[in-house]
Amino acid sequence: MVTICHQLKMKADDGKFYKTDVANSKGILRIIQSVPSKKAEFFKMWLAKVGAERIDETIDPELAINRALKTYLSKGYSPTWINQRLQAIQVRKDLTDEWDRRGVQEGKEYAILTNEITKAWSGMTTRQYKEHKGLKKENLRDNMSMLELTLNQLEEATTAEISKEKQPQTFRENVEVANSGGIVAGNARKDIEKRTGKPVITKMNALDFAKLLTNVIENESGKVDEDND
Numbered sequence: 001m002v003t004i005c006h007q008l009k010m011k012a013d014d015g016k017f018y019k020t021d022v023a024n025s026k027g028i029l030r031i032i033q034s035v036p037s038k039k040a041e042f043f044k045m046w047l048a049k050v051g052a053e054r055i056d057e058t059i060d061p062e063l064a065i066n067r068a069l070k071t072y073l074s075k076g077y078s079p080t081w082i083n084q085r086l087q088a089i090q091v092r093k094d095l096t097d098e099w100d101r102r103g104v105q106e107g108k109e110y111a112i113l114t115n116e117i118t119k120a121w122s123g124m125t126t127r128q129y130k131e132h133k134g135l136k137k138e139n140l141r142d143n144m145s146m147l148e149l150t151l152n153q154l155e156e157a158t159t160a161e162i163s164k165e166k167q168p169q170t171f172r173e174n175v176e177v178a179n180s181g182g183i184v185a186g187n188a189r190k191d192i193e194k195r196t197g198k199p200v201i202t203k204m205n206a207l208d209f210a211k212l213l214t215n216v217i218e219n220e221s222g223k224v225d226e227d228n229d
Contacts, residue, residue: 005023005027006021006023007019007021007022065086075206084146084153091156095157095160098163099113099174109171112175113174117156120182120185121184123186123201133202134203145204147192154184154188155181155186158181159181162177162181163177
């Protein structure tokens with residue numbers, strides 16, 4: 001534990017703060033692997049199973065797509081939303097491929113450009129958007145409504161197309177292109193809001209959408225029962 005753990009002051013039952021051994025999720029799983037106890041065997045078997053699945057998915061990527069579908073369904077997402085989300089993943093991949101061709105570095109520079117696009121179309125930075133929905137580590141796109149997801153696709157697809165035409169050579173030029181793509185979706189958002197009289201950006205997240213879907217299913221089920229009666 002000494003090799004991968006750090007100590008942070010954490011609040012104890014007595015209300016005082018004491019230095020406590022902590023680790024991230026990767027570190028915790030590594031510790032479990034080294035625990036010589038039968039109680040840890042279940043977790044070790046699970047880690048072996050997940051590792052084998054990832055190897056299989058490297059050989060056959062379609063398995064990873066099927067796993068993603070099952071995961072979204074198990075979380076309560078509708079098939080229509082899942083289809084839209086998978087399309088969004090492809091649009092995002094097309095954009096990042098274009099960024100790679102323009103010499104944009106994955107990681108910090110990706111984050112800066114994504115933040116620029118997000119701010120241009122939604123009026124909020126990525127962090128502000130997540131805070132608006134009450135999110136922390138969760139994926140922002142996984143907590144968007146169909147309309148939010150559609151506009152998010154529009155801004156990324158538009159940015160990719162503008163980049164292909166203008167072929168930016170510097171990071172600053174890539175920032176300008178990202179802003180232009182975001183503005184296109186931002187104008188669409190404002191037009192929708194003007195015509196509907198309500199904001200596109202919602203505070204609802206994945207849990208809210210799942211509850212909403214459950215309520216719709218239960219209501220429809222109740223109507224069927226009444227009809228049968």
